[in-house]
Amino acid sequence: MTQTTTALVPADSHDAIVVIGAHENSLRGVSVRIPKRRLTVFTGVSGSGKSSLVFSTIASESRRLINETYSSFVQSLMPSQARPDADHLEGLTPAIIVDQERLGANPRSTLGTASDVGDALRVLFSRLSVPQIGSPQAFAFNVPSVTGGGAPQDGQERPHRHRERKQYTVQAGMCPRCEGTGKVTDIDLAEVYDEMLSLSQGAIKVPGYTADGYYVKALGETGLFPADKPIKDFTPKQLDDFLYKEPTKIKISSHTMTYEGLVGRLRSSMLSKDPESMQPHVRAFVERAVVYRTCPECEGTRLAEPARQARIAGVSIADACAMPLRDLAEWVRGLEAASTGDDDTPEAARQVAGITGTTPLLARLRETLDAFIHIGLGYLSLDRPASTLSGGEAQRMKLVRHLGSGLTDVTYVFDEPSIGLHPHNIDTMNELLLSLRDKGNTVLVVEHKPEVIAIADHVVDLGPGPAPRVARSPSPDRSPGCGTPTRSPAGTWPTALV
Numbered sequence: 001m002t003q004t005t006t007a008l009v010p011a012d013s014h015d016a017i018v019v020i021g022a023h024e025n026s027l028r029g030v031s032v033r034i035p036k037r038r039l040t041v042f043t044g045v046s047g048s049g050k051s052s053l054v055f056s057t058i059a060s061e062s063r064r065l066i067n068e069t070y071s072s073f074v075q076s077l078m079p080s081q082a083r084p085d086a087d088h089l090e091g092l093t094p095a096i097i098v099d100q101e102r103l104g105a106n107p108r109s110t111l112g113t114a115s116d117v118g119d120a121l122r123v124l125f126s127r128l129s130v131p132q133i134g135s136p137q138a139f140a141f142n143v144p145s146v147t148g149g150g151a152p153q154d155g156q157e158r159p160h161r162h163r164e165r166k167q168y169t170v171q172a173g174m175c176p177r178c179e180g181t182g183k184v185t186d187i188d189l190a191e192v193y194d195e196m197l198s199l200s201q202g203a204i205k206v207p208g209y210t211a212d213g214y215y216v217k218a219l220g221e222t223g224l225f226p227a228d229k230p231i232k233d234f235t236p237k238q239l240d241d242f243l244y245k246e247p248t249k250i251k252i253s254s255h256t257m258t259y260e261g262l263v264g265r266l267r268s269s270m271l272s273k274d275p276e277s278m279q280p281h282v283r284a285f286v287e288r289a290v291v292y293r294t295c296p297e298c299e300g301t302r303l304a305e306p307a308r309q310a311r312i313a314g315v316s317i318a319d320a321c322a323m324p325l326r327d328l329a330e331w332v333r334g335l336e337a338a339s340t341g342d343d344d345t346p347e348a349a350r351q352v353a354g355i356t357g358t359t360p361l362l363a364r365l366r367e368t369l370d371a372f373i374h375i376g377l378g379y380l381s382l383d384r385p386a387s388t389l390s391g392g393e394a395q396r397m398k399l400v401r402h403l404g405s406g407l408t409d410v411t412y413v414f415d416e417p418s419i420g421l422h423p424h425n426i427d428t429m430n431e432l433l434l435s436l437r438d439k440g441n442t443v444l445v446v447e448h449k450p451e452v453i454a455i456a457d458h459v460v461d462l463g464p465g466p467a468p469r470v471a472r473s474p475s476p477d478r479s480p481g482c483g484t485p486t487r488s489p490a491g492t493w494p495t496a497l498v
Helices: 049-069 070-077 116-128 214-220 238-243 261-271 280-289 305-309 317-322 324-341 354-372 389-404 421-439
Strands: 016-022 028-036 039-044 086-091 097-098 148-149 166-170 183-187 249-251 255-260 289-293 409-417 440-445 456-463
Touching: 016 049, 028 049, 028 440, 028 456, 039 049, 039 421, 049 086, 049 097, 049 409, 049 440, 049 456, 097 389, 116 317, 116 354, 166 409, 183 214, 238 261, 261 280, 280 289, 305 317, 324 354, 354 389, 354 421, 389 409, 421 440
Parallel strands: 039 440, 039 456, 097 409, 409 440
Antiparallel strands: 016 028, 016 086, 148 166, 183 289, 249 255
16 A cells, blocks of 8 residues: 655755856856746847856756766767856756757758657558568668578587578668668769879869879779879779779788779768768869769658558558648548547548557557647658758757657756747647646746747746846746736836736
């Protein structure tokens, strides 16, 4: 039998994040007490130190303390963080920053891979699709298929024993032609080298391949082609080795190097990267020398043929990822209805074998898609490259992703999440922020929109002026979920809230 007591314990007294004497950037000895498990909005004029207090002080110190729990080796691989300029901080919880920084430029990163929706969809297809092709990774375009073999070992050596070699294949979803990028490249060799010049004269036009550089000098020592002869005079074998030779160990001077044809080397060193992540002069070369076109094998879906052929109710995972999220949600809603035995569902959905056991998975997938739609992202599709999402779209995607997290007692930090939103979508975003709070988290929001300030349990107003001396918190004037503060210390709150 378990007894429950309502008596306070010492842990209950740690109910606030306390900052004393913060001097980071424009802050001048700012002190503030922020209640935990509440939604706090930080307001103030431009330059008053809102971001310095929230991001550079509270979130920065939280992350620094977490990093210190890792081993020295792991810490050496992480960016170093200095302690914020503050006299004292206490009551910090792990901080997750949900900012407007655009997502990474990995060419295989899409909205589906950056959110939980892609993972859930792969699990769904691994269970219900026809034909069955394997585990969820069989539908993952960023995982290549693997084939190998070997002789089984039992730890005992027996003379004259016949040893049977076993072959295995791990089916994954990456298209072997485009390697999961959905695009293939054609290279204009005239932009790669000048056939009228020799290597020693600077025939290679690729950035970083200068005639006096180490690599070009090493090419002349491979013995595969002459460095002092114009490339137009190379024999067919020499030209093929120069451009397309497979990686091969070759001894030059006093050491051994791995030589690879120039085209293969360019593909692995430059063309496998997103152009947006390249230095300007390298990107300019790639734009001149490379033509990107849709992969003819997977037709831009990034997927291997087995993944393209497997279907649920006539829909492949490539079809599902290409749908706008609002259409995908309707398709999932139909499957969910069929899984519960609802007669008012499409015939194709009712015919899916094994669908009755996937109701929880379908319900969670549908809820996540609905959250994307309610926050104004229903026009996106899961195959949308992550690098093309705007900062506001990326921030809202991160917000929806964290809603499904099992973490509690976490500090979520948002930087003006209302930017670019229609007033209707701001109301929906407010509901999501409150949902994060209601899960037992502390939510800190830097914001200036009155619609967001109005839902705050607690408001910290900094200012006036770029060098505030006091951060005032009118929380006694409001109760969670109702009421409004009686005044704006810095004079920056909209009239509607005062």
